[in-house]
Amino acid sequence: MSTLFLRTLREDPADAELPGHKLLVRAGYVRRAASGGFTWLPLGHRVLRRVEAVVREEMDAIGAQEVHFPALLPREPYEASGRWTDYGDNIFRLKDRRGADHLLAPTHEEVFTLLVKDVCSSYKDLPLSLYQVQTKFRDESRPRAGLLRAREFVMKDSYSFDVDDAGLAAAYARHRAAYWRIFERLGLPVVAVSAVSGAMGGSASEEFLHPSEHGEDAYVRTEAGYAANVEAVTTLPPPALDAAAIAALPPARVEDTPDTPTIDSLVAVANERFPREDRPWTAADTLKNVVVTLRHPDGTREPLVVGLPGDRDLDAKRLEAAVAPAEVEPFEAAGFAAHPGLVRGYIGPTALGTASSTGVRYLLDPRVVAGTSWVTGANEPGRHVFGLVAGRDFPAAGEEGGDGAIEAATVLAGDPAPDGSGPLQLARGMEMGHIFQLGRRFAQALGLQVLDANGKLVTVTMGSYGIGISRAVAALAESGADELGLRWPRAVAPADVHVVAAGKDDAVAEASEALAAELVQAGLTVLLDDRARVSPGVKFKDAELLGVPTVVTVGKRLADGVVEVRDRSVDGDGARTDVAVADAAAHLLALVRG
C-alpha cells in the first residue's frame, strides 16, 4: 500500500447515491470519469476481473465458446431487425468520416445471427452457444445509481442456436443452471423472476434479481414460490357476467357531479349525493381514464387512454413494457385543445376508442370484464355516469368492438398471483442477469437457416443471455457493506489477505513482510499495508473500508509472538482470533482455501 495507487476518503462523495457505491468511491475502487462513466482503479479492477473469470469458467463449463465482436457496428443489421429504430434514444449513434451510420451496440443479437449464418449450414453444426465479455454502451436517460446505471458497462452476453424448440429449451436450461452457479460462486443472493421480454420479443424469459431495497426493479412473489417482475405480472380478472345477468342490471344514469375532477372528490360527492344502499362507494367502483401520449419509434405521436379501476394508478414500468417500443410522454394541455372530445376530468368510455366520436385509442385494465358496473366520466364538464356496464354500454376489456386490454395498472400487495399460488408480496431488486428464449425473430429477419436431418432448410431458433459484470460488482458492494465499509466474498475479493503492519518498529515491518511473502509464495494474493507514516488507527479504518475478507494485524502483540486475525465477514467488531506468528501462514492458508 506504500506504492498502491489509492487514496481512501473519509467523506462520502457528493455525487453518489447508493451506500455501496459511496463505499466503492471512498475505498478507491472506482471513480467517476464522466456522467454514467466510471474508472476502475487497481483494487476495483481486480474485483471486476475476478467476477469476469467466474462468469467465463461457468460459460465454458456449459460448452459456450468465447468470441469477441466490435462494439461499433454499422446500421444495416439493426435496420433489418428493426432495432435501429426501436431503441429510440437509448443507444449512441454516430457517423463515420464518410457519413455512414453506426451504433455502439447495447446487445449483439443481429451480428451473432449473421456470424452463425456465415459459418453454419447444417443441423450438425448445432447446438451452438457463443458468448463474449464486452464493454457495452447505452445512452441512459438518467445515469445514476453509480455502476448500476452506467452508460458504459461490462457485460457477458451469450447466444444459443438450435434447430428446434426442444433444443432451445435445453440451451435455456443450461444457461439458467450456469447463472445459478455463477451467483452462488459470487456469493450474491438472487431470485429468478418471470419477465416479459420487451423489445426483444420471444417467449420464455427470466430475470435474476438481487433483492435490495435500493433496487430499481420492482418484483412480486408468493410464499408458494411464484416470482415475476412487475412488468410480467398478469391480472387475474374477476368472472364476467353472462348476457342474462347483464341484462338484469339497472340502466346507466348521468348525474351532475360538479367539481369532481379527481377520484377522491368523485367518491365523496357520490356518497353524499347518490348514496348506495348496501355499501358506500369507494374508489374501486370508479373507472379512471388516464390520457398519455405515445411516441412511436418513427417519431409519430398518438394519444392513448387507459381505463382502470380508480383504486389503482398507472405503473410507469408496466405501461412502458406494454406499449414498447413506443415511449410514454405526458399528455399536455395542447393535447386537450387538439382533442375537444376529451373533457378533462370527466372523460368516459362512451367517447373513447378508435370507433368512437373522438377516435382516441382506448385500452382497458383486464378487470373491466363484461358485467362490471362503473362510476365514470360522462364526457361533459361536471357530470359523471353511474352504473355504466362493460359489455353493455361499452366494449369490455378485450371484447370485440373495443381496442383491447392492457396490463398497466399498479400491482398491489395482496393481489392474487396469476398462477393461483396466493396473494402477492411486493419487493425490490437489482437486475443481475436476464435470459430469453428469443425464438426465430432474429433468424427470420436476417435469414439464418440450416439444413435439417431431412435436408430441408429450417429457420434456427435462438436464445440470448446476459449478465452484468460491472453491475455484479456494484451489487456485491451493496450487499456486503456494513457501517465500517465494504465486505467482499472470498471469490471476488481484491486480495485473499490484508496484512496490516501496525507499529513503527522494525520487527513489525519485518514480520509483516515475511508473513506476506510466505503467503504470496503459497499462491495467495496479499495486500500489505506497509505505509511508514500512517498510524495503526488509520490503517485499521482503511482495512475495514477496503473489505478484504481476512485482515491480519502484526502489531503490539508481536512481542508475545502473536498476530491477530480478523474475519471481516462477521458483523460489528468481527471475529478476532489470536494466532501464533509461527502458525499464522498455515492458519491463513486453511482459512482462504476453506
Next chain:
Amino acid sequence: MSTLFLRTLREDPADAELPGHKLLVRAGYVRRAASGGFTWLPLGHRVLRRVEAVVREEMDAIGAQEVHFPALLPREPYEASGRWTDYGDNIFRLKDRRGADHLLAPTHEEVFTLLVKDVCSSYKDLPLSLYQVQTKFRDESRPRAGLLRAREFVMKDSYSFDVDDAGLAAAYARHRAAYWRIFERLGLPVVAVSAVSGAMGGSASEEFLHPSEHGEDAYVRTEAGYAANVEAVTTLPPPALDAAAIAALPPARVEDTPDTPTIDSLVAVANERFPREDRPWTAADTLKNVVVTLRHPDGTREPLVVGLPGDRDLDAKRLEAAVAPAEVEPFEAAGFAAHPGLVRGYIGPTALGTASSTGVRYLLDPRVVAGTSWVTGANEPGRHVFGLVAGRDFPAAGEEGGDGAIEAATVLAGDPAPDGSGPLQLARGMEMGHIFQLGRRFAQALGLQVLDANGKLVTVTMGSYGIGISRAVAALAESGADELGLRWPRAVAPADVHVVAAGKDDAVAEASEALAAELVQAGLTVLLDDRARVSPGVKFKDAELLGVPTVVTVGKRLADGVVEVRDRSVDGDGARTDVAVADAAAHLLALVRG
C-alpha cells in the same frame, strides 16, 4: 473440433490484402464484421488473450498498476489539451441524448492526467505508472490491411508520472526494457526506431517496428545501428557558401523554356538549349516548387509551397508529420485561379513566401542552403531562371526573411544518416509499440501539480506508452505464415498441442482421446481433431492452416504403437518424429515446457 465453432476456408477471402490476414480469416481466427471491424472467433480470441496476458505480466513486473477508463469520454478534457480539434477527422465523435459532445478516445492522456491530479498531491505519491488494456477506436480514412489498420482495436496504453526529468527518463527506460521483453516473449522480431512524436508533442520517442515488406511504416537504418522512421529522419545539409563566395557567383538569368512544365522536360531543354560546360544539367540542379493545401484543425485552408531539389519528391508521411496537426489536401485548379501569381509549371522562389507578391507561405528543403544555385520557375509561362542563388536571390532554408525549412522530401537509400553513421538503408515495418516522453504538456494544460520535497508546487512530467495487442496478433500471423498456413510461437498459440485422430477405427479415436486427456490433465491446452466425417487429408491440411506449433497424428502407425509428432515451426514438410504411444505424453510435455 467436432464442436468447435470453426469453418476453415480453402480460398482466400476477397476483402483481405495481407498474406497473414488472409490466413487468419481462412483459419477461422477472425472475421470481418464491418469496415475496419473484426470479430475474434474462438481460436483468435485465445491468441489475443494470451498476448494480453504477456503484456500484463511485463507491465506488472515494472510496477505499473492496471486501471480501466471508459472509452466514451466527454469533450471537455480533450478541449483543454487541444486534441479535440487536433485529431481532426481521425476520431469518432458523438452526441448523447442531451446533445453533449463525446468522443471514443484513441488514447487517454487527458483523463489519466486528471485522475492522477485527483489522487496524488505530493512527490511521495510518485513515481507512478498506470496502464489499461482497452478497446480503442479511430476513424481510419482507409481501413484496410486487416487488423493492422482497424477502426476498433485492442491496445495497452500506459502513462508515467514523475516530478523531474530524471524520473521520466527512468520510467521511459523501464518501459523500453519491458517492451523488449514483451516482444521477445511473443516471439515477434522488432526494431526500435527514433520517431517524431507528431500531435503528442514531447521530446524522446521511439517506435517498435516489426520489419516486414507489408508494413505501412517506412524506416531507415544504417549498418552502425542508427534507426528511425522516415518522419524522424533529418537531413544533413551540404555546407553553405560564405558571403564572398556567393558574391562571386554569376548573376541569375531568365530564359525562354517553352513547354517545360515538368522537371524531366526542363532538364532536357536546358541541356539542349543552355548546355553547361563542366557537366550536364540533372534534376538535382532544379528547384521544384510543389503547391499543396493545408487544412487546419479549425477547418481553415491555406496554400503552401514546398521547394525541394528536383530529384526528390514530397514524402506524404514526412509532409503530414511536418505540418501536423494540419492535414494535407491537393491544390486544385480553383486554387490556381484564386492565386494568379502562382504560374502553374513555372512557379519560382521570387514570387513565393509570406513577404512576396503572392503572400503564399514557402518552406524549403534543408538542402537549399546559402550559396546553392538553381534552375527554377521564373513565374512567367514558358520561362525559367538559371543560376538563382539561395541566400542572394531568395532567402535560403531557415534564413531570416524566409518562411522556414521543412523536412518533407523523400529519403533515398544512400542518403547520409543524421548521426553520421553512414549511408541509410530503406526498410518497411509494422508499428507494434510506441513510447513517448511527453513532458509537461498535458500536466500543464490540465493543472497536474504536486508538492516537491521543499513544499513547492511543481508540474508533473509524463510519459505515454502504447502496444497494439490486436496488431501484435496480426504481425505474428504475418511473420509466422508459410505456404501451408499459420505458425504460432508457443507463447501465444491457441493450443499447446493439436492432436489429429486420423482414421475411422475406434482404436484411433480412443487413443487420441486418451492422449489428449492425459495432456490436459498435465496442464496443457489441446486441440483435438475428433471430427468423425472428415478425412485424414483434410485434417492434416487444417492442422497446417491453424498453426498450432506441435501436431500429433494418431493414425495408421498406431497399430505399430507409434504416433507422429510434427514441429510446425520447421519449414516445409517440417520435422516429423515417431514416438511410442506410451512415451507420447512425456515427450510432448517436455517439448512444450521447453
